[in-house]
Amino acid sequence: MTLASPTDFQPQGEPPASSPGGLQPDGWLRYLSFSLDHKVIGLQYLVCGFFFYFLGGALAGVIRTELASPISDFVSRETYNEVLTLHGTVMIFLWIVPVVNGAFGNYLIPFYVGARDMAFPRLNAVAFWLIPPAGLLLITSYFVQGGAAQSGWTAYPPLSITTPALGQVLWILSVLLLGGSSIFGGINFIATILKLRRPGLKMMQLPMYCWAMLGTSILVVLSTPVLAGTLILLSFDIIAHTGFFNPALGGNVVVYQHLFWFYSHPAVYIMVLPAFGLVSEILPIHARKPLFGYTTMVYSIMGIVVLGLVVWAHHMFTSGTPPWMRLFFTIATSFIAVPTGIKFFNWLATLWGGKIALNSAMLFACAFIVNFVFGGITGVALAQVPFDIHVHDTYFVVAHFHYIVYGGTVFVIFSSVYHWYPKFTGRMLNEHLGRFHFLLTFIGFNLCFAPQHWLGLNGMPRRVAEYDPSFATWNQVSSVGALLMAISSLPFLINILVSAYRGEIAGDNPWRALTPEWLTTSPPPVENWIGEAPLVTHPYGYGSAQDQIDLGAATGRDLWGGPGL
Amino acid sequence: MTSLAPGNSDTETRDVVSTAAVAHAGHDHGGEHADARLFGLATFLVADGMTFAGFFAAYLTFRAVNPLPPGSNYELELVLPAINTMLLLVSSYTFHRAGRGLLRGDGPACRLWLLLTAALGAAFLAGQMVEYFHLPFGLTDNLFASTFYALTGFHGLHVTLGVICILIVWWQCRSGGRVAASTPFGLEAAELYWHFVDGIWVILFGILYLL
Ligand SMILES: [Cu+2]
Numbered sequence: 001m002t003l004a005s006p007t008d009f010q011p012q013g014e015p016p017a018s019s020p021g022g023l024q025p026d027g028w029l030r031y032l033s034f035s036l037d038h039k040v041i042g043l044q045y046l047v048c049g050f051f052f053y054f055l056g057g058a059l060a061g062v063i064r065t066e067l068a069s070p071i072s073d074f075v076s077r078e079t080y081n082e083v084l085t086l087h088g089t090v091m092i093f094l095w096i097v098p099v100v101n102g103a104f105g106n107y108l109i110p111f112y113v114g115a116r117d118m119a120f121p122r123l124n125a126v127a128f129w130l131i132p133p134a135g136l137l138l139i140t141s142y143f144v145q146g147g148a149a150q151s152g153w154t155a156y157p158p159l160s161i162t163t164p165a166l167g168q169v170l171w172i173l174s175v176l177l178l179g180g181s182s183i184f185g186g187i188n189f190i191a192t193i194l195k196l197r198r199p200g201l202k203m204m205q206l207p208m209y210c211w212a213m214l215g216t217s218i219l220v221v222l223s224t225p226v227l228a229g230t231l232i233l234l235s236f237d238i239i240a241h242t243g244f245f246n247p248a249l250g251g252n253v254v255v256y257q258h259l260f261w262f263y264s265h266p267a268v269y270i271m272v273l274p275a276f277g278l279v280s281e282i283l284p285i286h287a288r289k290p291l292f293g294y295t296t297m298v299y300s301i302m303g304i305v306v307l308g309l310v311v312w313a314h315h316m317f318t319s320g321t322p323p324w325m326r327l328f329f330t331i332a333t334s335f336i337a338v339p340t341g342i343k344f345f346n347w348l349a350t351l352w353g354g355k356i357a358l359n360s361a362m363l364f365a366c367a368f369i370v371n372f373v374f375g376g377i378t379g380v381a382l383a384q385v386p387f388d389i390h391v392h393d394t395y396f397v398v399a400h401f402h403y404i405v406y407g408g409t410v411f412v413i414f415s416s417v418y419h420w421y422p423k424f425t426g427r428m429l430n431e432h433l434g435r436f437h438f439l440l441t442f443i444g445f446n447l448c449f450a451p452q453h454w455l456g457l458n459g460m461p462r463r464v465a466e467y468d469p470s471f472a473t474w475n476q477v478s479s480v481g482a483l484l485m486a487i488s489s490l491p492f493l494i495n496i497l498v499s500a501y502r503g504e505i506a507g508d509n510p511w512r513a514l515t516p517e518w519l520t521t522s523p524p525p526v527e528n529w530i531g532e533a534p535l536v537t538h539p540y541g542y543g544s545a546q547d548q549i550d551l552g553a554a555t556g557r558d559l560w561g562g563p564g565l
Numbered sequence: 566m567t568s569l570a571p572g573n574s575d576t577e578t579r580d581v582v583s584t585a586a587v588a589h590a591g592h593d594h595g596g597e598h599a600d601a602r603l604f605g606l607a608t609f610l611v612a613d614g615m616t617f618a619g620f621f622a623a624y625l626t627f628r629a630v631n632p633l634p635p636g637s638n639y640e641l642e643l644v645l646p647a648i649n650t651m652l653l654l655v656s657s658y659t660f661h662r663a664g665r666g667l668l669r670g671d672g673p674a675c676r677l678w679l680l681l682t683a684a685l686g687a688a689f690l691a692g693q694m695v696e697y698f699h700l701p702f703g704l705t706d707n708l709f710a711s712t713f714y715a716l717t718g719f720h721g722l723h724v725t726l727g728v729i730c731i732l733i734v735w736w737q738c739r740s741g742g743r744v745a746a747s748t749p750f751g752l753e754a755a756e757l758y759w760h761f762v763d764g765i766w767v768i769l770f771g772i773l774y775l776l
Contacts, residue, residue, distance in 0.1 A: 241705055
């Protein structure tokens with residue numbers, strides 16, 4: 001048995017003679033090609049995602065500028081509706097889902113399972129290349145007759161049937177393409193994790209991000225098709241004047257809501273479970289401690305997958321749901337706090353007593369824990385029917401949601417960029433700019449969204465361009481926060497652009513990490529490893545050996561007695 | 566056994582990274598795993614099945630809570646759909662025979678069974694067309710009519726795609742073609758898909774015509 005150490009990754013033997021997969025361009029051009037390399041596809045997802053992040057951010061800027069004053073003065077009311085619809089759709093379907101699944105999933109999963117690529121490289125490239133046309137379709141819909149869709153990212157009928165048809169149909173087409181991309185990606189992740197593992201690598205030895213992506217992909221495969229079918233029916237209602245969801249023609253709008261939320265509640269987990277996985281990779285490395293409670297982490301991910309599929313109607317407590325349904329969905333939703341809480345305490349226990357390096361990646365990861373637990377608490381509150389009815393369709397929901405997806409997932413995306421940038425490029429990011437970016441983002445984010453809880457509790461409705469003047473002050477605070485968030489992208493952009501050329505050379509493993517993607521060169525060779533893939537059975541084996549307790553084999557005495565007792 | 570020590574004592578630990586001398590698990594980059602392909606198709610069929618499940622759920626809810634306007638409670642003609650159901654069930658059997666023929670190395674028999682399967686599928690589609698032309702309602706007449714056409718139409722699309730796939734596999738099964746006893750993936754994939762489409766029809770027939 002030969003053993004590897006991080007200095008052993010210099011090329012041994014012949015590098016691959018030509019790039020595999022036929023005629024593939026080299027250099028930066030391959031990022032614009034139909035490349036089959038999972039690392040190229042991952043970075044394609046990442047860069048494309050950031051493009052849409054800045055687009056969606058500009059749209060958010062329009063929203064916050066409009067809301068800085070109580071009257072509708074910055075844009076017309078119709079434009080405001082288009083902007084908020086595009087903001088939601090772009091941020092969810094073109095930024096968070098593709099980046100947190102497609103970008104990091106494609107880059108990392110083959111490393112983690114010890115494979116040279118995903119199970120279906122061609123399908124993988126197809127899945128990515130569905131995204132730019134879908135995004136383009138959404139952007140062009142703004143310029144067509146009647147403008148873009150105005151019915152929000154939920155596209156509830158009858159609103160979506162009565163607003164200008166062309167924009168809504170283009171919106172549906174775009175979301176169908178993105179849904180298809182997501183399903184192809186999900187199939188690929190499931191097949192890669194279950195079927196492509198290196199011989200000798202057991203499921204319970206996989207890095208946690210694999211489990212997160214397995215759970216996420218199960219949700220994608222089970223729920224995204226339901227959204228696709230529903231949107232096809234909705235497009236019939238718009239184009240062919242059928243009456244599936246049109247009450248005037250005998251249809252039923254609540255059926256749309258059920259089908260929509262059957263996808264869109266799990267969609268929250270599709271956006272946040274991968275972030276759980278990423279943060280579980282980042283925390284142990286920068287705290288120099290094993291991930292606490294690996295087994296419970298796995299079971300809580302799978303618990304969230306199962307529970308996540310049976311809680312959708314908590315979005316519909318004001319839609320005439322019968323009492324038994326309210327009871328069931330309240331209880332089921334509240335139960336999700338249990339596996340989520342387990343993960344929260346596991347992360348805290350991972351940090352506890354660690355040699356924490358408070359670098360940019362760690363700052364964003366720790367801020368994720370803080371933001372996410374706050375968003376989680378308001379989530380449990382929203383699951384309670386009486387409270388939900390009080391704040392339904394108010395800014396409280398907006399605040400809760402943004403604490404989950406921005407405070408949760410986007411913070412993890414930034415953390416992950418700081419963490420894996422050395423692997424992507426071979427160069428380090430600037431720490432000072434990184435911490436400055438973190439500070440601006442953290443303050444701006446909380447300034448923007450924390451006041452919205454208060455606004456919602458006091459009854460400010462969401463999705464309207466005008467509001468009661470008594471809400472003006474806190475809206476202005478919120479808009480200042482949004483401005484800070486916008487400014488915070490400057491140090492980030494400068495950092496990633498300049499560091500690509502001027503950054504300190506990172507070396508293969510700057511974090512002294514043990515997960516497999518670090519046990520090769522930075523950036524990695526085309527087929528990930530020159531020679532054999534390493535067999536990593538303890539991806540979290542940090543810290544001195546005597547301090548480690550193997551939880552799988554430990555008895556109660558080991559856990560509670562300790563050596564000193 | 567030595568341990569991995571990335572330059573610092575705080576990471577000294579047990580056998581962390583070992584490049585075990587396991588036979589190379591490699592596959593050609595760009596080529597796709599033979600065993601993962603059928604698994605991938607099955608996963609896709611789960612997704613496809615969920616689309617149908619969404620449609621079925623919508624249809625059943627509509628039936629339960631949305632009364633149709635008076636005079637629009639149709640008795641669907643049962644004979645033709647029942648014959649169609651038989652055609653599809655028989656075609657699942659003929660496809661199975663085609664697969665056994667291929668594995669036996671009996672190419673001509675395999676291709677004959679495949680042609681028969683495609684013909685049964687085409688006959689099903691023809692029957693569906695005949696039914697469409699004789700129905701007393703159109704797509705937008707009422708909720709039941711719309712749902713009926715959406716469900717049967719979506720399924721018909723699947724059957725059409727299936728027939729095309731069978732004909733492609735029939736072509737690939739010629740001697741020297743891509744599909745052979747040693748490389749049966751194309752046929753196995755088409756067969757799995759075809760059984761899935763038949764299964765969906767049985768459920769659809771049950772809730773649309775019999776319920
Ligand atoms: Cu939900």
